[in-house]
Amino acid sequence: MHAFLPHAMLLGIGATALLDLWNLALHRLFKLPLPPWHFVGRWFAGLPRGHFVHRNGIAQSPPVAGELAIGWVGHYLTGIVFAAALLLIWGLQWAAQPTFGAALVVGLVTVGAGWYILQPGMGVGVACSKAPNPNLARGLNIAGHVVFAIGLYGTALLARS
Template sequence: MGDVAAFILVVGIGSTIVLDLWAWLVAKTTGMAGTDWGVVGRWLLDIPSGRVVLDSRPDRPAPGGREKTVGWLFHYLVGLAYAMLILLVWGVDYIADPKVVPVFWVGVVISSLAGLLILMPGLGGGILGRKLPNQAAIIAYVIIAHIAFAAGQYVFANLVVSL
């Protein structure tokens, strides 16, 4: 059980850090901002009151500390959940012999689709970002960011093997 917990923690947190570093690098070099986790926190906190799409009126104040905390916690919990999903689908034997295919499916395909089909609509951008003026760029950004995330999953999965 210790191997499973170590795998989930190392792969989940490590790959999410890789994703965050990628988003930071893209923002610094291109000016294209990544996900605002405070806004995500606001959206999540609004869901229990029946609002499944973010209220993005321009008169709302910027997300506060509670919203930012919830958003960032959610972000890292999702990273942990994706690490767990790898083991649930491919089994705990994956820990001893990581392969690329599982991280491709979980880290690129599933996580990109979740972002484009759940998070993006929830934040008001529509399915696949159809309501955004730069839809193609957003889709490309999401896929490339999740390729970085999947690469992080693979690297950290192999790190766990060496521990």
């Protein structure tokens, strides 16, 4: 058990960092907006106060002190939780002998966390249904989680050597 948390942290941080590099590349190459981590932080900050849904959109909710930092920390903690889920399901031995299939399953299944928890909570609707271009947003969500899966797998391979 003492190896579980360090492995989950390493895998989650590595995979999330690759996702951030992906988002930066999309921003620089295609001028797509960067993820609004300050709004994610605002959403996370509301949870302890019982504010789970921002019906009029998170942008209409009052700013919270430190929301950008809260968003970034929440983003990386979420990556660690998803990596921990992978290790709980496939076992710690997965980190020693990683398979891309397991990482891809986790990557694709966790799209649901954004579609059914975060996005409705931020007032964007289920699976970005209220976004200006829902299909583009959904496609980017799926692609991002595939990149996250590549990050899980790649980090595990790098950590083995």
